[in-house]
Amino acid sequence: MNKRRFLLITTCGGLMAAARVVSAQPGGGAPRRVGVFSPGGPGADDAILQPYFDEMRRLGWLDGRNVVYDRVFANDHMELAPGLAAELVSRKPDLIVAISPPGSSAVKRATSTIPTVFAVVVDPLAAGLVGNLAHPGGNVTGVTQSIAESLxxxxxxxxxxxxxxxxxxxxxxxxxxxxxxxxxxxxxxxxxxxxxxxxxxxxxxxxxxxxxxxxxxxxxxxxxxxxxxxxxxxxxxxxxxxxxxxxxxxxxxxxxxxxxxxxxxxPSMTDQLHRAAHLADKILRGTRPGDIPVEAASVLxxxxxxxxxxxxxxxxxxxxxxxxxxxxx
CATH class of the missing domain: 3.40.50.2300 (Response regulator)
Structure with missing residues (x-):
């Protein structure tokens, strides 16, 4: 089985893309604070979520310089999700990235104003995270791993x-x-x-x-x-x-x-986390989350x-x- 992805790389196109990334580096000022809700614990989740942090770095967001990550861990005890989400919201981050359906739902209930990106969620409509995939509205958008039917x-x-x-x-x-x-x-x-x-x-x-x-x-x-x-x-x-x-x-x-x-x-978790990083990047650069369509995993x-x-x-x-x-x- 081959991944359902087609990449066209040319020397000229690659150089132009690199130039765009450099020219679009986040500017000065105080570092942006990004809250991250992790369903697991620090050790296991660090390895799993690394593609997200790597892609953010590639997009110009350097930890400790222009972005600071504020993380909470549920350690797989999802009954703690509401309290952890409230704690994260109380710190007033510029953006929250929530992994897993329980974590995303808890953050959604905890705030209607802080921009939120969800990831590794099967059905964001059923979960009540958004009312419309193409036009989410509100403060939430993200990446769904649903492939239309059970695998x-x-x-x-x-x-x-x-x-x-x-x-x-x-x-x-x-x-x-x-x-x-x-x-x-x-x-x-x-x-x-x-x-x-x-x-x-x-x-x-x-x-x-x-x-x-x-x-x-x-x-x-x-x-x-x-x-x-x-x-x-x-x-x-x-x-x-x-x-x-x-x-x-x-x-x-x-x-x-x-x-x-x-x-x-x-669905590839790396693909989903890369997509989540791109959505976070758009929001940190000024796009409203409600104007960003929910993306669906496309790589199996x-x-x-x-x-x-x-x-x-x-x-x-x-x-x-x-x-x-x-x-x-």
């Missing part, structure tokens, strides 16, 4: 290709996450038609998530598909549990595959971890390898 059926196709004869599939879900609910709804009839059994284990915080992984291991599922965002920051712990039981994990983004999931397939990534395949004793079919955007050896 879970595609992930199940990959499971069946890689684990022939699979009969029992575990699903890590989160009943508080609209995207997880949509994935479960898409998966149930599909597995029933295929004669496969779905074992659901839900978790709404890190402790419940770890217990849900252990539950699937105890029930001897033959593969696990992930539909819970907590897996992103608990990925190392999840993979440690499943590897001991020799159960392959099928995730939804590169960080999970890099941590040891056998495969991942889903299939990542294969061959190291995990060898550990699990699984032979990845050539038909999957040739479609992969990245293979981790």
């Amino acid at each position: 879970m059926p595609k992930r199940i196709e990959l499971v069946r290709e890689v684990v022939p004869g699979v009969k029992q599939i575990g699903l890590l879900g989160n009943p508080l996450d609209p995207g997880s609910i949509a994935d479960q709804a898409a998966l149930a009839p599909l597995l029933a038609n295929l004669g496969l059994r779905m074992v659901v284990a839900n978790g709404t915080n890190p402790q419940e998530f770890d217990a849900s992984v252990a539950s699937l291991v105890d029930q001897h599922v033959q593969a696990i598909v992930v539909a819970n965002g907590i897996a992103v920051t608990r990925r190392a712990e999840m993979i440690a549990q499943t590897n001991r039981a020799r159960i392959p994990v099928f995730g939804f983004n590169l960080p999970m595959a890099a941590a040891g999931a056998l495969l991942s397939f889903g 990534e299939l990542v294969v971890n061959q190291k995990s395949a060898r550990l699990l004793g699984i032979q990845i079919p050539q038909s999957v390898l040739v479609r992969a955007d990245r293979v981790i050896e």
Whole structure:
């Protein structure tokens, strides 16, 4: 599978683009303060969100010089989101970047005036973040990772290709996450038609998530598909549990595959965070967020971890390898 992106690079065009970036460097004055709501903890989220900070730097926003980041971390305890959002708003930043649906919704409720950019959100309309994708109005815009329909059926196709004869599939879900609910709804009839059994284990915080992984291991599922965002920051712990039981994990983004999931397939987080940085840049330069259309993820990534395949004793079919955007050896 190739990424759905086409780049045209010419020497002249590249030089002109570089000149535009230099000429549009943010001016003097006090550094702009940008609040960042992170769903996970400082260690895990620093690595995941780095593409956002890297792109901001490329756009001319230098941490400590013309921009200062003010961060709060939910450590995967989304019941803390309202309080953290209120705390962030009380510091009166020039802009807030909110990652995840709960964090974005909490910030939306906490302020109707501070410009806000959301990212890694499945359905901003259902979440009440904006009333219109093309013309958001208000103080909020952002990047949605929705690809119009659940990608879970595609992930199940990959499971069946890689684990022939699979009969029992575990699903890590989160009943508080609209995207997880949509994935479960898409998966149930599909597995029933295929004669496969779905074992659901839900978790709404890190402790419940770890217990849900252990539950699937105890029930001897033959593969696990992930539909819970907590897996992103608990990925190392999840993979440690499943590897001991020799159960392959099928995730939804590169960080999970890099941590040891056998495969991942889903919208590119790097692409989403780069887009969020460009929206933040526009707002910091004077564009009203309500005038900036919500952008949709357009880059899908299939990542294969061959190291995990060898550990699990699984032979990845050539038909999957040739479609992969990245293979981790």
